[in-house]
Amino acid sequence: MQHTITAEDIRRFVEITGDDNPLHVDHAFAQKTSLKGVVAHGMLSASFISTIIGKRIPGAGALWVSQTLDFLLPVRIGDRLAIVAEVVGVHESIGMLTLKTEIRNQHDQLVLTGESKVKVVESAVTPFSPDAVRQINPVVIVTGGSRGIGARTAAVLAAQGFAVVVNYREDAEGARRVVAEIEKREQRALAVRADVTRPSDVRELVDAAVGRFGGLSAVVNSASSPMIYKPFADLTLTDLSRQMEIQYYAAFDLIKAALPFLEKAHNAAVVNISSIVVDNVPPLHAMAFAAAKAAVTSMTKSLAVEYGPRGIRFNVVAPGMTDTEMIALTPEKTKLLTRMQTPLRKLADPAEVAEGIAFLLSPKASHITGETLRICGGGVML
Secondary structure, eight states, X not given: OEEEOOXXXXXXXXXXXXXXXXXXXXXXXXXXXXXXXXXXXXXXXHHHHHHHHHHTSSOTTEEEEEEEEEEOSOOOTTOEEEEEEEEEEEEGGGTEEEEEXXXXXXXXXXXXXXEEEEEEOGGGSOOOOGGGOOOSSOEEEETTTTSHHHHHHHHHHHHTTOEEEEEESSOHHHXXXXXXXXXXXXXXXXXXXOOTTSHHHHHHHHHHHHHHHSOOOEEEEOOOOOOOOOOGGGOOHHHHHHHHIIIIIHHHHHHHHHHHHHTTSTTOEEEEXXXXXXXXXXXXXXXXXXXXXXXXXXXXXXXXXXXXXXXXXXXXXXEOSBSSGGGTTSOHHHHHHHHHHSTXXXXXXXXXXXXXXXXXXXXXXXXOOSOEEEESTTSSOO
């Protein structure tokens, strides 16, 4: 919208607020200052943002929740202002919009900039229907996406409309196969090499996703390492640190790098892969692995609390023993016992885990956060 500032605007603003600072109303006083003349109240200009919110974006039923403001240039009587608001974030689950706001004068100079949070009051909201919610250009990063659960997850998410960034560290050929299969179905995918234990690689991974697909709305932290069985007496801090580095620190770094984009996304969500060993009797001699997975679960819950008000969901998928290369070093006797102790009498298939991940990233799970979805054939029941 546009508005030309008048002396009458300033007079009425003084009447309402009581702010009769001579800088705004006394020409003689203002002339002696470095501004060399009367200037309009900064909040007078900013008040037109309220007009846009209440009349246009989103209009009736809007509640202005918060606003950041940077006043860059003074506004004077006669200045013609162009007030612009752009939607940069839609948080469907809480009925909230994030708006980029700016005001320019007749010389196209930026005089004010900021960010608005706007809520639509409940009485004005159409009742929620999961079937009515569509994801807008969803983009997901799947770490460890070249094999196992990660590879199957990439394929399932691509089929559901995601542009998928398939992350790998060493298995370039596996990542290329995953991408080729997705593209064969005329779906979108990109293979990106990155060691997620290196923060610089993590930043490059996020940049690659945003650069190729224009944004980022979801993250699946699937990169993991084999469960190494080692008695506590032989376990070293290096063993423990290595598990934490791959399972926990890598997820921490990727989430932190992705957050600025997730906050702008529609139906933003993160799924971290943990394990039922967190809730169950842990396997003998697997303390380092279990501790790292427990840390991932705890982090997920904390982030769900902190970022829920911003419309970002965080959940955990905790598979039981899954038939992937990761269990190649697991003794056959252990695999057999696991099958026999599982009510469904089988190990999980990667596709079954992938479907659970896809559900948690979908609009159908829009009111689920901080939860653990256990995909273990009944091996753990809580």
